[in-house]
Amino acid sequence: MQNKKRIAILGSTGSIGTQALDVIASHPDFFEVEVLTAQNNAALLIEQAKQFKPNAVVIANDDHYAQVKAALDPLDIKVYAGENALASIVQMDTIDLVLTALVGYSGLKPTIKAIEAGKNIALANKETLVVAGELITRLAKDKGINIYPVDSEHSAIFQCIVGEFQNPIEKIILTASGGPFRGKKREELVNMTKAQALKHPNWTMGAKVTIDSATLMNKGLEVIEAKWLFGLKPEQVEVIVHPQSIVHSLVQFEDGSIKAQLGLPDMRLPIQFAMTYPQRLKSNFPRFDFTAYPALTFEKPDMETFRNLALAFEAMQRAGNMPCVLNAANEVVVSEFLKDNIGFLKMSEVVEQCLLKMDFIANPSYEDYVATDKETRIKAFELIK
Numbered sequence: 001m002q003n004k005k006r007i008a009i010l011g012s013t014g015s016i017g018t019q020a021l022d023v024i025a026s027h028p029d030f031f032e033v034e035v036l037t038a039q040n041n042a043a044l045l046i047e048q049a050k051q052f053k054p055n056a057v058v059i060a061n062d063d064h065y066a067q068v069k070a071a072l073d074p075l076d077i078k079v080y081a082g083e084n085a086l087a088s089i090v091q092m093d094t095i096d097l098v099l100t101a102l103v104g105y106s107g108l109k110p111t112i113k114a115i116e117a118g119k120n121i122a123l124a125n126k127e128t129l130v131v132a133g134e135l136i137t138r139l140a141k142d143k144g145i146n147i148y149p150v151d152s153e154h155s156a157i158f159q160c161i162v163g164e165f166q167n168p169i170e171k172i173i174l175t176a177s178g179g180p181f182r183g184k185k186r187e188e189l190v191n192m193t194k195a196q197a198l199k200h201p202n203w204t205m206g207a208k209v210t211i212d213s214a215t216l217m218n219k220g221l222e223v224i225e226a227k228w229l230f231g232l233k234p235e236q237v238e239v240i241v242h243p244q245s246i247v248h249s250l251v252q253f254e255d256g257s258i259k260a261q262l263g264l265p266d267m268r269l270p271i272q273f274a275m276t277y278p279q280r281l282k283s284n285f286p287r288f289d290f291t292a293y294p295a296l297t298f299e300k301p302d303m304e305t306f307r308n309l310a311l312a313f314e315a316m317q318r319a320g321n322m323p324c325v326l327n328a329a330n331e332v333v334v335s336e337f338l339k340d341n342i343g344f345l346k347m348s349e350v351v352e353q354c355l356l357k358m359d360f361i362a363n364p365s366y367e368d369y370v371a372t373d374k375e376t377r378i379k380a381f382e383l384i385k
């Protein structure tokens with residue numbers, strides 16, 4: 001039997017993390033859990049550690065350290081706390097693959113540390129590539145490691161280009177469900193609440209990405225993520241709205257041929273492929289039935305109503321630290337929207353203002369990204385007050 005693949009899951013108690021553990025639980029001969037980490041959810045982290053017996057866990061919020069330590073010490077599981085522990089644990093010798101399922105900017109530093117230690121990455125934390133795609137992809141190349149996409153659209157493209165490595169991509173077409181407010185106009189969006197925005201028609205996901213789906217920022221972030229993952233020029237990335245979320249994305253090659261990857265919206269499939277590539281393991285996920293979906297439809301995204309998508313394209317074109325500005329401003333407005341502090345349309349207004357007002361840096365260093373993130377957050381809060 002082959003050696004088991006030893007996995008570290010950063011963010012194991014979130015939506016992606018828990019589904020990754022589902023996948024691992026159904027293939028115990030293939031995987032071994034080496035590290036689990038959580039931000040705040042100590043109770044679930046303890047439960048997961050008892051089931052999967054990792055070598056070590058990290059609870060990022062050290063208020064919960066004593067609780068986790070008391071529960072796992074008798075089981076011989078090492079317990080660490082704090083953000084710095086997260087950045088060092090990913091470098092453990094016994095890890096083969098790091099699944100980064102953290103939310104937002106917080107994923108950047110541990111991802112850099114993991115790549116520096118030569119670990120392959122299963123990337124669910126798209127913000128890492130949005131913020132610092134140039135730095136991350138250069139580092140990955142220097143270290144000779146692979147970044148396997150977990151995002152369903154990017155997994156679709158990755159699956160389409162398997163076996164096509166010599167063949168240049170003409171363009172990629174990312175599909176978007178359109179979110180819960182597809183077809184609505186600005187006047188209708190003014191009073192949309194958090195409860196309405198959190199009701200995604202096809203996908204069950206964490207709060208941040210669900211709000212990003214409602215504003216189309218999620219697709220904007222994915223456009224930038226795709227550019228870096230597949231080494232494309234901005235004009236090679238397109239978005240098409242596909243409300244059924246069955247075609248997960250498409251690749252057009254230089255002969256005009258288009259390949260698509262299809263399936264039911266179920267994140268376990270892309271998660272599993274990112275962890276098993278180049279193999280496909282047998283799964284019992286529900287199968288797609290064409291007769292249940294007699295019509296798959298496609299339409300142009302409404303970028304006037306959903307400004308965020310246009311702003312993301314603009315940030316990608318301007319490049320430098322502008323995608324980092326876009327992301328930082330967006331993280332602030334989404335968290336303020338989730339606290340009912342700002343309205344739905346105010347989100348893209350603040351992002352747009354930040355893109356106009358922050359200083360442009362053409363070739364940012366890691367320190368520049370850190371400073372841009374910090375300063376943009378301050379600016380976004382000023383604009384909200």
Ligand code: MG
Nearest residue numbers: 151152153222
């Ligand atoms: Mg996606």
